[in-house]
Amino acid sequence: MSPPNILFLMADQMQAQVLEPDHVCRTPHLDRLSARGIRFTQAYTPNNICSPSRASLMTGLMPHNHGVLEVLYPKVPDLHVLRSDKPHWAQRLVEAGYRTGYFGKWHVERTNQLNRFGWQVDGGHAGALFRAAEKEILDGEPLKPPCNPALYLNRPIGYGPHLLYGITERPAERRSMGITTTMALRFLEEAVKGPAPWCCFVSFVEPHDPFIAHRDIYTSYAEANLPPPPNADDELADRPGLYRRAQGIWKQLSEAQKQEARACYYASITEIDCQFGRLLDFLETSGQLDNTVIVMTSDHGDLLGAHGLFFKDISAFEEIYRIPLIVSGPDIEKGALCRARVGLHDLCPTLLELAGCKPFDVPDSRSFVQLLQSPYRIGEEWTRGYAEYYGNRYRLTQRVVWNGPWKFVFNGFDFDELYNLDEDPWEMVNLSLDPAYEEQVQQMMHLFWQYARATGDTPLTETLYPALRLGTVGPLFGEETSAVEQSDWDYRR
Numbered sequence: 001m002s003p004p005n006i007l008f009l010m011a012d013q014m015q016a017q018v019l020e021p022d023h024v025c026r027t028p029h030l031d032r033l034s035a036r037g038i039r040f041t042q043a044y045t046p047n048n049i050c051s052p053s054r055a056s057l058m059t060g061l062m063p064h065n066h067g068v069l070e071v072l073y074p075k076v077p078d079l080h081v082l083r084s085d086k087p088h089w090a091q092r093l094v095e096a097g098y099r100t101g102y103f104g105k106w107h108v109e110r111t112n113q114l115n116r117f118g119w120q121v122d123g124g125h126a127g128a129l130f131r132a133a134e135k136e137i138l139d140g141e142p143l144k145p146p147c148n149p150a151l152y153l154n155r156p157i158g159y160g161p162h163l164l165y166g167i168t169e170r171p172a173e174r175r176s177m178g179i180t181t182t183m184a185l186r187f188l189e190e191a192v193k194g195p196a197p198w199c200c201f202v203s204f205v206e207p208h209d210p211f212i213a214h215r216d217i218y219t220s221y222a223e224a225n226l227p228p229p230p231n232a233d234d235e236l237a238d239r240p241g242l243y244r245r246a247q248g249i250w251k252q253l254s255e256a257q258k259q260e261a262r263a264c265y266y267a268s269i270t271e272i273d274c275q276f277g278r279l280l281d282f283l284e285t286s287g288q289l290d291n292t293v294i295v296m297t298s299d300h301g302d303l304l305g306a307h308g309l310f311f312k313d314i315s316a317f318e319e320i321y322r323i324p325l326i327v328s329g330p331d332i333e334k335g336a337l338c339r340a341r342v343g344l345h346d347l348c349p350t351l352l353e354l355a356g357c358k359p360f361d362v363p364d365s366r367s368f369v370q371l372l373q374s375p376y377r378i379g380e381e382w383t384r385g386y387a388e389y390y391g392n393r394y395r396l397t398q399r400v401v402w403n404g405p406w407k408f409v410f411n412g413f414d415f416d417e418l419y420n421l422d423e424d425p426w427e428m429v430n431l432s433l434d435p436a437y438e439e440q441v442q443q444m445m446h447l448f449w450q451y452a453r454a455t456g457d458t459p460l461t462e463t464l465y466p467a468l469r470l471g472t473v474g475p476l477f478g479e480e481t482s483a484v485e486q487s488d489w490d491y492r493r
Contacts, residue, residue: 037328060348090118213267408444
């Protein structure tokens with residue numbers, strides 16, 4: 001049997017909940033894709049910002065192992081650098097005879113030389129192919145469209161303006177997402193004619209802020225009822241002080257402006273859906289749909305007013321960490337919902353197995369091909385998840401552990417968090433401060449130490465020095481090690 005083709009559709013900063021059937025956001029083409037495959041309702045990202053999560057997707061590694069700990073914008077060349085000895089799954093596909101092409105946002109590492117990582121056709125934003133398509137399609141107009149009205153964040157003073165959202169007359173086909181789609185279609189038109197299997201990766205900047213939308217689609221949402229999230233008024237009284245400090249940034253927005261931001265965000269997702277629809281329609285027309293594995297996901301979500309916050313970065317709430325994930329293709333269950341907690345990094349071994357390629361021998365991720373065939377048979381290993389955050393410009397240590405309904409956030413900069421997501425899905429009550437949940441906190445911390453040790457997160461697992469014992473329990477908790485042996489181990493380090 002010949003290996004399947006692969007179409008990878010990726011958004012940036014897209015909430016998972018917009019794919020729920022009762023959500024106000026309209027995504028008819030992604031709904032169609034869900035009907036052809038499996039939607040994972042508890043999928044998560046291993047990191048809550050762009051570059052680390054994208055590097056994890058490509059390598060199957062957690063950030064502490066691939067080296068990209070923050071976004072790549074700071075102009076410091078030796079910070080946040082992808083470790084060069086870590087292979088990418090696209091390289092394995094090329095070795096197996098695949099034709100590969102990547103289009104749109106990269107943001108995985110600094111060189112922007114995508115062919116080094118297995119992408120034979122480089123349609124990344126920084127490459128010559130994208131610049132040529134931009135020149136052809138826009139005919140001299142700037143890539144960023146004019147917006148009117150447009151709302152800028154101006155406070156605190158001294159930071160300069162930041163565009164939060166804007167409404168434009170320029171259609172999506174003549175903006176970044178449309179140019180990316182057109183390039184991908186040109187690749188597919190050639191690829192489907194050849195005998196080799198192909199992999200086409202389509203990566204949009206949207207709906208990442210600034211939230212830009214065409215006026216007609218924006219108006220349809222602006223005229224609808226867009227209530228704030230149920231946790232919008234969370235005072236965060238029992239959460240880390242940093243969360244409350246970040247909350248102050250958004251107090252410059254009125255309720256009307258927050259609603260306009262939501263309207264632009266949802267409108268942008270509807271425009272994304274239409275672009276993805278162009279690609280799905282082509283595959284159907286060309287007869288390639290049934291032999292193509294299609295993945296749709298995002299690198300992380302957006303708070304969009306939840307807990308009084310927007311965007312991502314500071315906080316570990318589900319609006320950021322839970323991501324949309326749909327997988328369809330040959331021998332994959334159709335029209336199913338799967339509650340397994342699969343990570344973005346788990347897509348790496350999964351795609352390699354589906355393509356019949358040699359896997360990476362790493363403990364960080366695992367293939368979920370079995371779930372694609374039996375989405376309702378979820379083993380205990382798929383009820384757990386792990387994520388990590390190192391800050392972004394501002395250095396901090398944060399780890400997230402999921403185990404069934406329980407979610408634990410280890411905050412090396414403040415007190416920890418514990419939530420029961422079955423009873424408190426909006427994460428309004430931090431149970432970690434309640435003595436009644438001390439044992440649960442210890443169990444969750446122990447799970448984290450097990451995972452950290454298995455994946456070589458040595459900066460934490462080998463931190464036994466007394467001044468740095470910030471965990472509720474330490475990495476030796478539950479081990480058959482005497483106090484003398486612990487002290488000796490600590491001393492030798």
